[in-house]
Amino acid sequence: MxxxxxxxxxxxxxxxxxxxxxxxxxxxxxxxxxxxxxxxxxxxxxxxxGIEFSGGAVFTTPKTSVSATEAEHRAEAAAEGHQATVQKLGNGGLRIQISELDTQQSLPVQEALAKDLNVPVKDINTQLVGPSxxxxxxxxxxxxxxxxxxxxxxxxxxxxxxxxxxxxxxxxxxxxxxxxxxxxxxxxxxxxxxxxxxxxxxxxxxxxxxxxxxxxxxxxxxxxxxxxxxxxxxxxxxxxxxxxxxxxxxxxxxxxxxxxxxxxxxxxxxxxxxxxxxxxxxxxxxxxxxxxxxxxxxxxxxxxxxxxxxxxxxRVRAKRASAAAKGESQEQGDTAVQDAVGEAEPQDAEDAAPAGSSAAGRRSQPASRDRGRGRPSGKRR
Structure with a gap:
C-alpha cells in the first residue's frame, strides 16, 4: 500500500x-x-x-424438485408457445415468467403448472402485467x-x-x-x-x-x-x-x-x-x-x-527547439574546447607547465611549499 x-x-x-x-x-x-x-x-x-415492459404473467411456486430447465419446457408447453423464463429461488421454489399472456390464458396455465410441478394450485402465486x-x-x-x-x-x-x-x-x-x-x-x-x-x-x-x-x-x-x-x-x-x-x-x-x-x-x-x-x-x-x-x-x-x-x-515547440539548439551549441563548444586543450597539452605536462599554471593536466606544486625542508622550524631565537 x-x-x-x-x-x-x-x-x-x-x-x-x-x-x-x-x-x-x-x-x-x-x-x-x-x-x-x-x-x-x-x-x-x-x-x-422482462414482462414489466412486454406484459405477461409471473407464477411463483413453492419448493419443488423440478429443475429450472425442465420447468421452462413445461411452462412453454402449457402456454402454447409463449416464451417462458424460469429462475430458481433461494427457498427451492421457482419464478416463472411467461410473456404476452393475458388474464384468460393465465388460469389454464396455472392449473397446468400445478399438475406438472406436483404442487397445489392455490400455492402458486400469479401476478399479471398488462402490455399498456x-x-x-x-x-x-x-x-x-x-x-x-x-x-x-x-x-x-x-x-x-x-x-x-x-x-x-x-x-x-x-x-x-x-x-x-x-x-x-x-x-x-x-x-x-x-x-x-x-x-x-x-x-x-x-x-x-x-x-x-x-x-x-x-x-x-x-x-x-x-x-x-x-x-x-x-x-x-x-x-x-x-x-x-x-x-x-x-x-x-x-x-x-x-x-x-x-x-x-x-x-x-x-x-x-x-x-x-x-x-x-x-x-x-x-x-x-x-x-x-x-x-x-x-x-x-x-x-x-x-x-x-x-x-x-x-510557442511551446519554438521554445523547446530554441532550448535544444542552445544546448547542442553549448555541448559542441565544450567539446571543441576540450579537443583544443588536449591537442595543446605537452607530453610531459609536469615539466612544461609553469608553477601555478592551470592550463591542463596535473598542476605542478608551487616551489614555495619546499622552501622549509631541511631547515629549523623558523622560530626566532
Missing amino acids: SKLGNIGARLYRGEVGYDFIGKRKIWYGISVLITITAIVGLAVRGLNM WGEEIANKAWLGLGVFMVLVVIYLAIAFEWRMALAALIALIHDLTITVGVYALVGFEVTPGTVIGLLTILGYSLYDTVVVFDSLKEMSKDIGKQTRFTFSEMANRSINSTLVRSINTTVVALLPVAGLLFVGGGVLGAGMLNDISLALFVGLAAGAYSSIFIATPLVADLKERDPAMKALAK
Missing part, C-alpha cells in the same frame, strides 16, 4: 506519468471495436425484455434517461465548458452502448432494476469524469501565459494526477457489486439481483475506462483546434 501511495504522490506531482493523450488513437480504436461488438450483439440477439402498463414503464424509463442526459450536459457546460460537456456526453453514450450490448450478449432479462442500474452507473461514470475535468480546469488556468506545456500535455498531467484516485474509487465500488452478481446471483441463486448487478458491474468498469481513455482525450482533441491553443502549441 505504501508503494501505491508513493506512486500516487509521484503521479500527482508530475514526476512520473503515462502518455494517455499521446496514445489516444489506440484507445479510440479499442472503444470502437467494443462498441461495434455490442451493437452487433444487440442487433442479432436483441434484448430479453409495460409500455408506460418503458416510456418513463426513456424519458428519465433523456432528462438526465440534458441536465448533465447543461451542468457541465456551465461548470466547465461546452467541449467538456460534449466529451462527457459521448463517454456516457459509450458506457450505455457497451452495457446494453453486454445485456444482449449475455441474455439477462431487462427489468426496471436494469434501468435503475443504468442511471446509477451514469452517475459513477460522471463522477470520475468530473474529477479529471476539475483537475484539468485547475491546471489549465492561465495556460496561455506560460510556454512549458501544451493543452494536451496539461490534460495528460491531469489524468495522471487523478489516476490512483479513480482506480481506488472504481475498485471499492466494484467489489460489493461483484458480490451481488457472482455470489448473490450465481452461488445463492437470487436471480432477481442479476438485472441490477450486471448493469452496475459492466457500467462501473466502462465508466472508469471512458473517463480516462475517452472523455479527457476528446477534450484535448477539441481544445487543440482552438486558435489560442494552436498558438500556444506553436
Whole structure:
C-alpha cells in the first residue's frame, strides 16, 4: 500500500506519468471495436425484455424438485408457445415468467403448472402485467434517461465548458452502448432494476469524469501565459494526477457489486439481483475506462483546434527547439574546447607547465611549499 501511495504522490506531482493523450488513437480504436461488438450483439440477439415492459404473467411456486430447465419446457408447453423464463429461488421454489399472456390464458396455465410441478394450485402465486402498463414503464424509463442526459450536459457546460460537456456526453453514450450490448450478449432479462442500474452507473461514470475535468480546469488556468506545456500535455498531467484516485474509487465500488452478481446471483441463486448487478458491474468498469481513455482525450482533441491553443502549441515547440539548439551549441563548444586543450597539452605536462599554471593536466606544486625542508622550524631565537 505504501508503494501505491508513493506512486500516487509521484503521479500527482508530475514526476512520473503515462502518455494517455499521446496514445489516444489506440484507445479510440479499442472503444470502437467494443462498441461495434455490442451493437452487433444487440442487433442479432436483441434484448430479453422482462414482462414489466412486454406484459405477461409471473407464477411463483413453492419448493419443488423440478429443475429450472425442465420447468421452462413445461411452462412453454402449457402456454402454447409463449416464451417462458424460469429462475430458481433461494427457498427451492421457482419464478416463472411467461410473456404476452393475458388474464384468460393465465388460469389454464396455472392449473397446468400445478399438475406438472406436483404442487397445489392455490400455492402458486400469479401476478399479471398488462402490455399498456409495460409500455408506460418503458416510456418513463426513456424519458428519465433523456432528462438526465440534458441536465448533465447543461451542468457541465456551465461548470466547465461546452467541449467538456460534449466529451462527457459521448463517454456516457459509450458506457450505455457497451452495457446494453453486454445485456444482449449475455441474455439477462431487462427489468426496471436494469434501468435503475443504468442511471446509477451514469452517475459513477460522471463522477470520475468530473474529477479529471476539475483537475484539468485547475491546471489549465492561465495556460496561455506560460510556454512549458501544451493543452494536451496539461490534460495528460491531469489524468495522471487523478489516476490512483479513480482506480481506488472504481475498485471499492466494484467489489460489493461483484458480490451481488457472482455470489448473490450465481452461488445463492437470487436471480432477481442479476438485472441490477450486471448493469452496475459492466457500467462501473466502462465508466472508469471512458473517463480516462475517452472523455479527457476528446477534450484535448477539441481544445487543440482552438486558435489560442494552436498558438500556444506553436510557442511551446519554438521554445523547446530554441532550448535544444542552445544546448547542442553549448555541448559542441565544450567539446571543441576540450579537443583544443588536449591537442595543446605537452607530453610531459609536469615539466612544461609553469608553477601555478592551470592550463591542463596535473598542476605542478608551487616551489614555495619546499622552501622549509631541511631547515629549523623558523622560530626566532
